[in-house]
Amino acid sequence: MRAGSSVAVVGAGLGGLAAACVSAARGHAVTLYDKNDWLGGKAAVLHEGGFRFDMGPTILTVPKVLERIFQEAGRDIRDYLDLRRLDPQWRCFFDDNTRIDLMADVPTMAASMDRFAPGTGAGEGYKKFIEISEHLHGVSDKFFFWKAVEDLFDTIDIRANLNPGTLRDVLSLRMGSSVAGTIRSKVKDARLAQMLDHFVQYVGSSPYGAPAVLCAIAHMQTAEGVWYPMGGTRAVAEALAKLAGELGATLRPGNEVTGLAIENGAVKGVRTAAGTTPFDAVISNMDSVRTYRELVGGEVGRAYEKKNFEPACSGVVLYLGLNKRYDHLSHHDFVFSRDPEEEFDYIYRKGEPAPDPTAYLAAPSSTDASVAPEGGEALYVLVHTPYLRPHHDWRTMFPAYRQVILDKLKRTAGMPDLEERIVVERHLTPQDIHERYKVLNGAIYGLASHGKFMGAFKPGNRSRKVRGLYLAGGAAHPGPGMPMVMMSGWIAADAHDTDARGEVRASA
Numbered sequence: 492m493r494a495g496s497s498v499a500v501v502g503a504g505l506g507g508l509a510a511a512c513v514s515a516a517r518g519h520a521v522t523l524y525d526k527n528d529w530l531g532g533k534a535a536v537l538h539e540g541g542f543r544f545d546m547g548p549t550i551l552t553v554p555k556v557l558e559r560i561f562q563e564a565g566r567d568i569r570d571y572l573d574l575r576r577l578d579p580q581w582r583c584f585f586d587d588n589t590r591i592d593l594m595a596d597v598p599t600m601a602a603s604m605d606r607f608a609p610g611t612g613a614g615e616g617y618k619k620f621i622e623i624s625e626h627l628h629g630v631s632d633k634f635f636f637w638k639a640v641e642d643l644f645d646t647i648d649i650r651a652n653l654n655p656g657t658l659r660d661v662l663s664l665r666m667g668s669s670v671a672g673t674i675r676s677k678v679k680d681a682r683l684a685q686m687l688d689h690f691v692q693y694v695g696s697s698p699y700g701a702p703a704v705l706c707a708i709a710h711m712q713t714a715e716g717v718w719y720p721m722g723g724t725r726a727v728a729e730a731l732a733k734l735a736g737e738l739g740a741t742l743r744p745g746n747e748v749t750g751l752a753i754e755n756g757a758v759k760g761v762r763t764a765a766g767t768t769p770f771d772a773v774i775s776n777m778d779s780v781r782t783y784r785e786l787v788g789g790e791v792g793r794a795y796e797k798k799n800f801e802p803a804c805s806g807v808v809l810y811l812g813l814n815k816r817y818d819h820l821s822h823h824d825f826v827f828s829r830d831p832e833e834e835f836d837y838i839y840r841k842g843e844p845a846p847d848p849t850a851y852l853a854a855p856s857s858t859d860a861s862v863a864p865e866g867g868e869a870l871y872v873l874v875h876t877p878y879l880r881p882h883h884d885w886r887t888m889f890p891a892y893r894q895v896i897l898d899k900l901k902r903t904a905g906m907p908d909l910e911e912r913i914v915v916e917r918h919l920t921p922q923d924i925h926e927r928y929k930v931l932n933g934a935i936y937g938l939a940s941h942g943k944f945m946g947a948f949k950p951g952n953r954s955r956k957v958r959g960l961y962l963a964g965g966a967a968h969p970g971p972g973m974p975m976v977m978m979s980g981w982i983a984a985d986a987h988d989t990d991a992r993g994e995v996r997a998s999a
């Protein structure tokens with residue numbers, strides 16, 4: 492390969508768009524394919540009856556990832572996106588009808604927790620939890636972020652780094668402890684622990700199965716904020732697509748890649764309905780397991796399949812255009828289940844929808860009046876469900892589960908008249924998610940982060956099996972969620988660029 496090589500990016504999710512921007516900014520000739528006729532993948536938008544809904548991600552954190560992508564091209568993100576910081580970050584409604592706001596400032600939050608659960612040491616416990624989280628965030632920055640990683644050996648060169656500092660860092664990853672266990676060792680109040688559990692819902696995994704290192708997400712959010720791009724999270728996809736176009740990438744929505752041309756273990760091009768187009772390298776933003784199974788195929792694809800990766804959770808989304816604004820809602824709200832252990836057991840172990848679920852709500856009209864006609868609300872309701880099992884038929888399951896969700900909101904979120912307020916309604920089921928985005932078993936967030944030791948590791952960004960193939964997106968390192976998939980796009984493009992220039996690999 493050489494600098495200035497030709498690169499196909501398969502899939503224009505946020506990971507694919509980020510990869511296309513970085514690759515084009517580094518001087519490569521980029522062609523970006525997506526089977527859908529829009530760019531942005533899950534960051535899609537729905538316009539209906541005067542309402543505008545972000546269809547997928549709604550909570551943007553760690554905006555410095557986006558900033559770095561724009562900096563690659565020498566651009567200022569502020570010329571592309573109007574980002575507004577939100578605080579409270581979440582409003583939390585519990586089953587016993589109590590409420591608390593999650594605030595960014597740690598001392599303010601600790602004082603609020605002491606008022607919420609007096610006599611439990613909640614504030615002090617929260618401060619200690621955030622200290623752990625901050626430390627884990629630092630260790631993640633050092634070992635996991637901004638580099639192509641597949642396993643512990645990629646992150647730490649044990650022979651070169653066998654010094655007390657590295658050993659201390661490895662030990663401090665708290666391998667063998669779960670997110671839920673770490674939270675409950677510091678915060679005793681069951682409702683507050685349930686709230687903190689939900690950081691790990693950003694990666695669609697059970698806090699009881701996820702490794703403690705994922706507690707880092709709490710510090711990423713408290714320290715770096717929750718942000719709303721004016722125009723919705725869709726604006727992020729549009730800004731990246733604009734940047735990619737300005738940098739000379741060829742954008743080809745409505746074009747599915749059906750296979751890779753591989754010779755002697757190296758990528759030679761992509762296959763579409765139009766035939767085979769030669770490329771020096773491919774960055775796949777398609778789900779990593781499906782990339783190996785469907786695009787690579789053969790013995791390599793079959794061997795990958797045997798790794799038995801577990802999909803992350805799926806979800807049901809209701810898009811409700813309301814003729815009323817509920818003033819007691821904040822921009823982001825969680826309406827919690829009666830029992831987190833029961834809820835997570837249903838979703839992640841039994842593989843059935845939880846009978847009393849947690850619902851996440853986005854009520855963006857207070858930040859962005861353009862989402863709804865005056866006095867109305869574009870209410871977005873997301874409930875996590877198991878990934879698709881063979882017996883799940885969401886066409887028959889949806890009507891009853893829709894009612895479970897609406898009843899939950901009426902009961903726990905103080906919205907008894909909700910059903911009478913609906914003037915526009917659309918929805919997305921796990922089956923829809925599966926088909927629209929070509930993911931693994933309807934998974935929203937790629938692969939589950941389960942396993943108290945190695946749960947944080949995902950398929951690496953530089954394929955060890957096919958030369959010239961790189962992976963970006965929620966099912967590749969460092970994992971799902973808007974900032975992480977954009978970072979994975981940066982990493983995949985950087986790994987390809989490093990290889991193309993014949994430079995020494997940051998990790999191999």
Ligand SMILES: Cc1cc2nc3c(=O)[nH]c(=O)nc-3n(C[C@H](O)[C@H](O)[C@H](O)COP(=O)(O)OP(=O)(O)OC[C@H]3O[C@@H](n4cnc5c(N)ncnc54)[C@H](O)[C@@H]3O)c2cc1C
Nearest residue numbers: 502504506526532533547548549550748777964965972973
């Ligand atoms: C309902 C929902 C709510 C979410 N909420 C949040 C949130 O609040 N905050 C947050 O940070 N994250 C959230 N997420 C997760 C976040 O949206 C994802 O992690 C991220 O957007 C996924 O990006 P990606 O790069 O993995 O690609 P995807 O968005 O999965 O896009 C992949 C693209 O590849 C295309 N493709 C696949 N195969 C092919 C092929 N063979 N040829 C051509 N094109 C192909 C697909 O059409 C798709 O457009 C949410 C997701 C969903 C669905």
